[in-house]
Every structure is written in C-alpha cells, then in structure tokens.
Amino acid sequence: MTVRALKYRSPWNLDLEEVPDLTAEGPDDVVVDIAFCGICGTDLGIVSGSYPVAVSGVTLGHEASGIVAEVGSEVTTVRPGDRVVINPTPYCGTCRMCLTGRINHCVNKHGTEAGVSYDGAYADRYRTTSGFIHKLPDHVSLEAAALTEPLSCVLSGVRKIVPPSMAATTYVFGAGPLGLLYTWALWLKGLAPVVVETSDARRSFAKNCLPEGVESYASLDDARQGFFGDAKAPLDVVVDTTSVLLADLYPRMAPGGTLMSIGLKQKDFTIDGMQLADRSLTVMGSIDSLHGSFVEALHLIVSGRIPTERLVSHVVPLADFPRGFAALGCDIASESYAPTSTPSCKVLISTGASTGEGRE
Numbered sequence: 001m002t003v004r005a006l007k008y009r010s011p012w013n014l015d016l017e018e019v020p021d022l023t024a025e026g027p028d029d030v031v032v033d034i035a036f037c038g039i040c041g042t043d044l045g046i047v048s049g050s051y052p053v054a055v056s057g058v059t060l061g062h063e064a065s066g067i068v069a070e071v072g073s074e075v076t077t078v079r080p081g082d083r084v085v086i087n088p089t090p091y092c093g094t095c096r097m098c099l100t101g102r103i104n105h106c107v108n109k110h111g112t113e114a115g116v117s118y119d120g121a122y123a124d125r126y127r128t129t130s131g132f133i134h135k136l137p138d139h140v141s142l143e144a145a146a147l148t149e150p151l152s153c154v155l156s157g158v159r160k161i162v163p164p165s166m167a168a169t170t171y172v173f174g175a176g177p178l179g180l181l182y183t184w185a186l187w188l189k190g191l192a193p194v195v196v197e198t199s200d201a202r203r204s205f206a207k208n209c210l211p212e213g214v215e216s217y218a219s220l221d222d223a224r225q226g227f228f229g230d231a232k233a234p235l236d237v238v239v240d241t242t243s244v245l246l247a248d249l250y251p252r253m254a255p256g257g258t259l260m261s262i263g264l265k266q267k268d269f270t271i272d273g274m275q276l277a278d279r280s281l282t283v284m285g286s287i288d289s290l291h292g293s294f295v296e297a298l299h300l301i302v303s304g305r306i307p308t309e310r311l312v313s314h315v316v317p318l319a320d321f322p323r324g325f326a327a328l329g330c331d332i333a334s335e336s337y338a339p340t341s342t343p344s345c346k347v348l349i350s351t352g353a354s355t356g357e358g359r360e
C-alpha cells in the first residue's frame, strides 16, 4: 500500500508523490492519519528559497493534527481512533542544551524539525513516538488543534518578554497567524497590545479574530494616535513578526523597552552598543518550543482562552496544495512570492481523514 506525501526537491519544486505506507515499527511508535496540517511561514520560506533549511527529498509540513492509526506494543497513552495533535519538534532531553532549559536548540535534533529536516505531515500518514503525541478532548476540533505548534512557539517567545510595567505600551507588527497569536498571548498576560499591519486584506481578516478591545491599524502613527491617543506614544514592548522592521523600530524604542523579532528573513541592522546600555534596551529573538510550551499551548486551546480556529482562513485539500500556498501569496506555478490582496491568515492543508473520506 502507498500513501501520499508532499516532497520538497528544491525551491519552487514540490511533488505530491505516492510513498510506502508507514507502520509502527518500534515499540513506542505512533502512526497518525493526518487530518490537517497548517502552512507556516517556514514552509513559505523553504518553498520560495528565502529560508534554505529543508533537506531535499523531505516531506514538508509540521503543524498537524490527526487520528491515531497504529501504535507500537508499549504505547499506553493513545490508541487507534484517538484524535491527537503532533508536537513536531524533537529533543533528546540529555544534551547540554536540553539540560539547561533550551530544548529548542537540542544538539541531537538533527537540524530543525519534522517537515524540514525529516519527513513531516503534508501527507496521509506521519510516524513519531508517543511522547510527541497529545490526545484531544472531544470538544476541540482537529482544525483548532493544528495551531498548537505555532502557538507553542509564540508562548516560548512571550515567556521571555518581561514588560517594564503593566502599563507598557505594546505593539505587534504583522497580523499573520503568529502576529495574532502573539497578540492573544500578550493580552492574556495582562498587556493591551495594538496590531500594526500594512495589508488591508490581512487587517480585514484579523478584525474578527482579535481579543476584545484590541484594534489593528495600517501604520505605527495610526496606532499611536488611534489606540493610545498620543502621536508620540512610547514603544515599550514591540514584537516584530515581519523581521524587516528592526532597523526602523530599534532607534524608536522607549528606554527600558523590549524588542522581540521572530521573522526568518535575512536582514542586517546596526546596534550601537552605547545606546543599548545607555537606554537599557532589550533586543531578542525566539524560535520553536521551550520545555512545556506545547502543553501550555494546548491548554489555552482546550480551555477556549485562545480561539485558534478563528484564525483559519482556508482549508485546501492536499491534492490542491498549490492553491493553499497561493492563498498566502506563494505562487508555485509562476515562482513568485508577493502579498495577496485577498484576506488570508492560517491556511490548513486537509487530507480528508477527519471526515472519513480519505483522499479528497
């Protein structure tokens, strides 16, 4: 028997292939029939060639949920038929990075994660071990659960942000999935973030998925005036999900301010060491999950405190994957990547497993 898997060859070169079926080989293996797998900025970077980290021949996709198909002889935590979410980021638990609280930089995880350096979940089936599988309660949809991994990455970043005060003026740049998840997480932390997004299409989609009282604006000036009623409102806490605004935002940070950058685009900027110290600034980055952040993310989804399903703008069958990428501006046919004018946020690739239809 064979199953479908979306293989990465080189930038702009993807193939939906039939590959040998997966079975539980080891005693701790779990094989999952994938239901949904979200398209991440990482995938867009890999496909468009701007984030050259994927191994040629690998199955892409790492934000997935599904239904357990098969388990190894020693697995007791899940059984076939269980609805689950997959943590795609392995760590060994024994290297110095893992033992010192940095599992996201485990030296034994062979590159980055599922769907990048080994086979991921834009596929009918995925195999992992039981520690990386979490069972879903009945009331949580497989669509909502597919956003657990990006939320986990966001919570890792939010843990590192220590606002100077609860009155900190807080800005999130970019209203894509990560921008909106940062907004929710900072809001739950007690801050009152404002969102800055230049794309009308993204702003219009975001309108219905922001926390109560949070607004989005087309520019920093509009946000300062419109949200804080002050054209000179200070930049106390800033999250830049675009990664292209560092040079512009850094000199404008308030003394004691924190600037978090989480985009993965190559962009240099200069830091004046005297200014950094003299103005007590914090500049930092964040990637992947930290210890416990995946379970923390799942808890926020299960408890309904972050309505991740509202961030889903498109669900596209696996066979139609180019349409899913195109919804985010990544046009595989013409090898071009540019913002779209149609509203979008999180795009999920669907295999049809959740409806029992199999191959859509």
Ligand SMILES: [Zn+2]
Pocket (backbone or CB within 6 Å): 040, 041, 042, 062, 063, 149, 150
């Ligand atoms: Zn991702």
Ligand SMILES: [Zn+2]
Pocket (backbone or CB within 6 Å): 091, 092, 093, 094, 095, 096, 097, 098, 099, 105, 106, 107, 108, 109
């Ligand atoms: Zn490790």
